[in-house]
Amino acid sequence: MTNVHFHPSDDTLARYAAGDLDPASSIMMSAHLEYCINCRLRIDELEASYTQVLESTPAEPMTCGLTEMLSQILSQPAEPLGVEPVPISGVLKLDNKEFHLPRALQRHKDEIGPWSRLPGKIQRAYVSTGGKSKMNFIYMEPDSALPEHTHQGLEITLVLSGRFTDEHASYGPGDFIVQTTEHQHSPKTRPGQDCLCLTLLDAPLHFTSGLATLLNPFSQLFFRC
Missing domain, CATH: 1.10.10 (Arc Repressor Mutant, subunit A)
Structure with a gap:
């Protein structure tokens, strides 16, 4: 790709x-x-x-x-990284949908926790990787949005399928987005367009507008196992 x-x-x-x-x-x-x-x-x-x-x-x-x-x-790299696109294998099932996953994630298939719902028509599944950072699959349903927030640490997002947008850009499969304490955004999907991402956080989110700020005392919900 x-x-x-x-x-x-x-x-x-x-x-x-x-x-x-x-x-x-x-x-x-x-x-x-x-x-x-x-x-x-x-x-x-x-x-x-x-x-x-x-x-x-x-x-x-x-x-x-x-x-x-x-x-x-x-x-001699463990896996060839030549100029030809590397085939993607493995399937993640969620509701009535199937998502093809990179091999790097398929290897951790047994470490994916159950799916839970978050505010804004968003679902999350924790991935156990060890260490202090928290890795999650985030599924954004069509026409969904995560409340505007900044970051108390580092957030890395890898888009696996579909597309989401924020105030800065539109992101599609393969995009590797790094957010720090200097960034503030509100990720969302358009009607008819969902998005599956992999995220890595080393600190909880901090919500910055509207009623979502009331969630800050409970922001560990976005960061716990």
Whole structure:
């Protein structure tokens, strides 16, 4: 898939290539790579550059074997990330709908919790990944909206199917959207258009307008297992 407009930062790509991301962030990145040819090519470049650095760095006698082993690992990714689109497999069933999932998520199929309803015609299912960040599937029904909010930490959203919009842009499959404490928005779907996303939060949301502000004392509901 090539119609991806929002991508991880260069720093995040570099940390992924170096194996320096936490498990939940690595899952998000792996899923994004199955949609985005440009980021796959960038990862290939980064891994190649790491291999060159290792090969050009003089090694102490006791570490020669380790350097050679690391070089081989970096030069042979566990999964090919070539220029051809990677096929997407696995199905997530919700109500009467079926959604095809990236392989990175299909591997965690047994770690997906039950679906629950949130305000605004939105459903959520927790994904157990370990660590402090909370990963959730978020399903937005057609003509639904999440109240306007900001973030007490970092929020990463990966669109898996459908489309949603906010005050800043329209987001489709493969888009990797990063929101911080500086961002404020109200995600919504249009009539006849639903959306399935994967989200990663390291702190609860903070609602900023209307009656939704009354939910702030209970914002842990958006962050708990």
